[in-house]
Amino acid sequence: MTGMDTQEHQIDLGHLMAFDPLHHFPSPPTSREELVKECLQKGTVLVQLIADALFNLPSTEDIDGPLVKLPPPMTRLPREKHLPKPKPPTKWELFAKAKGIKNRKKDKIVYDEQTGTWKRRHGYDRVNDDKDIPIIEAKMTDEPGEDPFVKRQAEKKKRVEKHEKNRLQNLKQAAKVGALPSHIQLAATALPITGTQAAPKKASKNELQDIASMAAAATASGGKFDKKLVGEKPEKHKGKYRKFLPVVEGTGIGSQEKQQTEKVLNRLISKNSHEILNVDKAINMYNVKKEKKRKNQRGKDSSTSSKLKPKKQLQKKSLKKGGSSKKGKSK
Numbered sequence: 001m002t003g004m005d006t007q008e009h010q011i012d013l014g015h016l017m018a019f020d021p022l023h024h025f026p027s028p029p030t031s032r033e034e035l036v037k038e039c040l041q042k043g044t045v046l047v048q049l050i051a052d053a054l055f056n057l058p059s060t061e062d063i064d065g066p067l068v069k070l071p072p073p074m075t076r077l078p079r080e081k082h083l084p085k086p087k088p089p090t091k092w093e094l095f096a097k098a099k100g101i102k103n104r105k106k107d108k109i110v111y112d113e114q115t116g117t118w119k120r121r122h123g124y125d126r127v128n129d130d131k132d133i134p135i136i137e138a139k140m141t142d143e144p145g146e147d148p149f150v151k152r153q154a155e156k157k158k159r160v161e162k163h164e165k166n167r168l169q170n171l172k173q174a175a176k177v178g179a180l181p182s183h184i185q186l187a188a189t190a191l192p193i194t195g196t197q198a199a200p201k202k203a204s205k206n207e208l209q210d211i212a213s214m215a216a217a218a219t220a221s222g223g224k225f226d227k228k229l230v231g232e233k234p235e236k237h238k239g240k241y242r243k244f245l246p247v248v249e250g251t252g253i254g255s256q257e258k259q260q261t262e263k264v265l266n267r268l269i270s271k272n273s274h275e276i277l278n279v280d281k282a283i284n285m286y287n288v289k290k291e292k293k294r295k296n297q298r299g300k301d302s303s304t305s306s307k308l309k310p311k312k313q314l315q316k317k318s319l320k321k322g323g324s325s326k327k328g329k330s331k
Helices: 032-055 091-099 148-177 205-216 253-269 271-275 279-330
Strands: 003-005 010-012 017-019 109-112 117-120
Touching: 010 032, 017 032, 091 148
Parallel strands: none
Antiparallel strands: 003 010, 010 017, 109 117
């Protein structure tokens, strides 16, 4: 069975879908939170039914676990996009229909008499390629002095342009009906054939000057040693100029240097120097250094006293030994 009907729910395992056609709210939800809560509760029940139905299907063992084959779907889901519209006939199709011309299938490979080989009808290394023609017979209508090879290239270029124009015209007609091909449907707004693209905006004079200045300053020297074009104006200085005080002392701007130096010296030598000097921090640093020095001095004194003590004991022991020997001698 592709679909399963329970007492209240319908399950379509082909789409892994379950729904309740008879579901209704006992009372309309008063808030969005209440609606979300009820939907989550109902969704939990439906997902559990799908899981139970999957475990009831016949399974095969695999390295990754049991595998089940889903039945074909039963529910017909709607299309995501609308049905494609039929393309309008092109000019050639209308002309062929009016004249009764029918398309006949042509062979892709054709015998080339010039080279004596079989070649493609179209594309690279095709039959009757202009590059393989060494001699072109002159005609009575040819103008004297005209190069026939250049003429053939110009005619080919005109044919290509004509075909491209016809192709764009056909796309324009299809766009009016809404039957553009799928591969260019997303880019239809960017195509000039649809008529939706706005005319390109011309750059103003100021914009062109800005772009030219940016390009000129894109060199290693910042455009300083590059040759200027005819009519090109020097680049504008966008930043601020650095101002230096004059060297010669004067009454106006020249006296500013003296004022600045006096201001710095007054701040250093003034009585209110504690504003720029942290006195508490300096006192703490002095006390810490003094305490460290005192501890080091105590350690040195203790080490010297400990070194001297063993020597005194040795002297006492040696004196005792010497005294006993003297007593023995006296006896």
